[in-house]
Amino acid sequence: MRELAIHTPTSEYPIYITNSFDGLADALKKAGLAGRKLCIITESNVAPIYLETIKGLLGEWELSSFIFKAGEESKNLDTISDFYKHFIDEKLDRKSVLIALGGGVTGDMTGFAAATYMRGIPFVQIPTTLLAQVDSSVGGKTGVDFLGHKNMVGAFYQPKLVYINHKTLATLPPEQVAAGMAEAIKTAYIIDKDLLGYFNEHKAAIKALSDEETEHVIYSCCKAKAYVVSKDEKESGLREILNFGHTFGHAVEKLSGFKLLHGECVAIGMAAAMHLNMSLGKTTDLDLEAAEKLFEYFDLPIRADGFESEKIYEQMFYDKKTKDGKLNIVLLEEIGRAYTEKNAPADKVKAAIEHITK
Ligand SMILES: NC(=O)c1ccc[n+]([C@@H]2O[C@H](COP(=O)([O-])OP(=O)(O)OC[C@H]3O[C@@H](n4cnc5c(N)ncnc54)[C@H](O)[C@@H]3O)[C@@H](O)[C@H]2O)c1
Ligand SMILES: [Zn+2]
Numbered sequence: 001m002r003e004l005a006i007h008t009p010t011s012e013y014p015i016y017i018t019n020s021f022d023g024l025a026d027a028l029k030k031a032g033l034a035g036r037k038l039c040i041i042t043e044s045n046v047a048p049i050y051l052e053t054i055k056g057l058l059g060e061w062e063l064s065s066f067i068f069k070a071g072e073e074s075k076n077l078d079t080i081s082d083f084y085k086h087f088i089d090e091k092l093d094r095k096s097v098l099i100a101l102g103g104g105v106t107g108d109m110t111g112f113a114a115a116t117y118m119r120g121i122p123f124v125q126i127p128t129t130l131l132a133q134v135d136s137s138v139g140g141k142t143g144v145d146f147l148g149h150k151n152m153v154g155a156f157y158q159p160k161l162v163y164i165n166h167k168t169l170a171t172l173p174p175e176q177v178a179a180g181m182a183e184a185i186k187t188a189y190i191i192d193k194d195l196l197g198y199f200n201e202h203k204a205a206i207k208a209l210s211d212e213e214t215e216h217v218i219y220s221c222c223k224a225k226a227y228v229v230s231k232d233e234k235e236s237g238l239r240e241i242l243n244f245g246h247t248f249g250h251a252v253e254k255l256s257g258f259k260l261l262h263g264e265c266v267a268i269g270m271a272a273a274m275h276l277n278m279s280l281g282k283t284t285d286l287d288l289e290a291a292e293k294l295f296e297y298f299d300l301p302i303r304a305d306g307f308e309s310e311k312i313y314e315q316m317f318y319d320k321k322t323k324d325g326k327l328n329i330v331l332l333e334e335i336g337r338a339y340t341e342k343n344a345p346a347d348k349v350k351a352a353i354e355h356i357t358k
Pocket of ligand 1: 106108129132138168176
């Protein structure tokens with residue numbers, strides 16, 4: 001088991017990364033949560049696989065559970081309202097603890113419910129997707145979609161602890177594993193050159209989800225994200241770098257009608273970003289080629305097949321991070337060090353898009 005301490009200006013909590021659920025009860029006790037009333041929030045795909053195991057391990061606690069329908073379509077205020085009703089029925093109070101058991105959808109919603117029920121109650125993250133283990137469970141962003149707008153309503157709210165059992169990845173559909181890998185590789189490119197080296201050196205073991213290598217990747221990503229978030233909890237500057245590949249990627253994701261997975265679009269977006277990076281003279285054509293090879297190795301797409309480049313370009317201006325009609329594109333000063341480019345020439349941005357649509 002590996003352990004990481006997360007420090008933000010508003011809180012401090014541990015992340016455990018391990019290969020079983022055996023240490024969960026102890027982790028809760030260590031966080032001062034012994035004797036509290038617990039409520040596990042999970043969804044229809046995860047519950048049949050893991051809920052009974054978790055309940056069995058938490059036999060000492062008074063416990064209820066709530067299962068919602070899996071999927072982004074459930075990530076809305078109606079589902080949150082169902083959560084609140086359950087909390088009231090179960091007489092949860094300010095000392096009760098919510099446990100998010102599932103992927104990013106479950107974590108974001110449980111965190112939001114925890115931030116708002118009775119003006120805030122504690123919660124714990126047990127992320128079960130790779131995306132949630134390397135990205136969404138760290139950093140304290142919680143929320144729901146509203147009227148088709150992603151993550152429109154939410155709060156910054158930190159958990160009491162994050163417990164990652166990477167063995168849960170064994171039941172995750174392969175395309176979901178790949179999508180999580182895209183965010184992990186992104187982390188390597190923006191802030192951790194050693195991790196990028198590790199990815200290249202151990203790619204077969206990582207792809208096979210071998211214990212040691214998987215743990216190392218998750219640990220490195222959590223550490224990097226924790227560093228970024230500790231410097232910039234509420235996204236005023238540094239945190240922007242987490243959006244490497246995302247300005248292009250979000251545009252493709254939106255145009256696909258959210259049919260492509262987020263992580264897949266991030267891989268395509270990183271291919272575009274690496275192209276732009278190259279034409280700005282910061283990295284080379286070999287870097288671009290190496291990145292694309294790595295994405296392909298992990299079964300990630302690198303081209304937006306069937307998309308019009310003009311449409312992608314237009315769509316980029318709707319990005320949340322676009323300020324005053326100017327594109328803010330996260331690029332690399334060098335491999336392992338990101339910055340935000342506010343003045344990328346339009347022709348070079350367009351050439352980068354041509355590269356991913358050709
Ligand atoms: N808070 C943040 O900082 C942050 C960052 C990135 C993404 N997000 C959010 O995360 C969400 C995406 O997260 P996600 O990709 O984990 O989606 P998800 O929670 O929908 O999980 C993906 C799929 O995997 C299934 N699943 C989960 N764990 C499983 C397991 N162990 N075995 C089998 N199936 C399993 C789910 O039922 C679902 O079908 C989005 O809503 C996004 O906005 C939040
Ligand atoms: Zn992302």
